[in-house]
Amino acid sequence: MFIRNISFLLMTLSLFLSQQLFAQNVDQIIGAEEQRIQQGQDAQDDIDGVVDVTRARIEEYRAVMKEVDGLVVYNTLLQRQIDDQNETLRQIRESIDNVQFVERQILPLLTRMIDGLEQFVALDVPFLAEERNSRVANLTTVLERADVTAAEKFRVVMEAWQIENDYGRTIEAYTDELVINGNTREVDVLRIGRVALMYQTPDGQISGSWDKEAGDWVEVDSSYRNAIRNGIRLARNQIGPDLLLLPISSPQEG
Secondary structure (H helix, E strand, O other): OOHHHHHHHHHHHHHHHHHHHHHHHHHHHHHHHHHHHHHHHHHHHHHHHHHHHHHHHHHHHHHHHHHHHHHHHHHHHHHHHHHHHHHHHHHHHHHHHHHHHHHHHHHHHHHHHHHHHHHHOOOOOOOOHHHHHHHHHHHHHHHHOOOOHHHHHHHHHHHHHHHHHHHOOOOEEEEEEEEEEOOOEEEEEEEEOOOOOEEOOOOOOOOEEEOOOOEEEEEHHEEEEEEEEHHHHHHHOOOOOOOOOOOOOOOOOO
């Protein structure tokens, strides 16, 4: 009986110990699984962090590349501007060299033009003699000035020639002084282009015209008095256009 009880106790103890051991193993398995799950969660958090950082770096990279593309376009435009400016500088330097060459060539030409203009005025009908001779003298002065550019010298010479050219197709009346019969008289002078040059005293008593062949002033018949007076008034816009019968010398061969 005693031995049977001992056996029962041993079986009970063995069963209890087995249950305790099983429960302990289960707890270890559950703990290990929870630890594994936590480690997995931590690893996933690390992966999510890396993904976020990677995405941020990718967006930053895209932004930088977009800025780089813009800078490439901008630099390309700047380079084109620089190239254009360099070409402009090259042309300016070439123009400066050409200007120096042209200036060396143009000054002798302007000198010949002034000399030709001076001879032309001296041989031309003697109207506005003082003004025209003064203009030629001024051209010579301008040509000798170092502070006047070659372009300006060319301009004033061409302007003087243009003025002389315009005289050939205009009508004009002005006051001047002429020696008539040994006396200096104030007269009204009428110029019709370069075709006719006449004068008349203010009282209308004496009229005359320039004789190209004689190279001097000659009195004209009193029958031209009214026509010359009307011509003077016409030139001064005091009357309207009208037909004038004036003493005009016939053309001469050059």
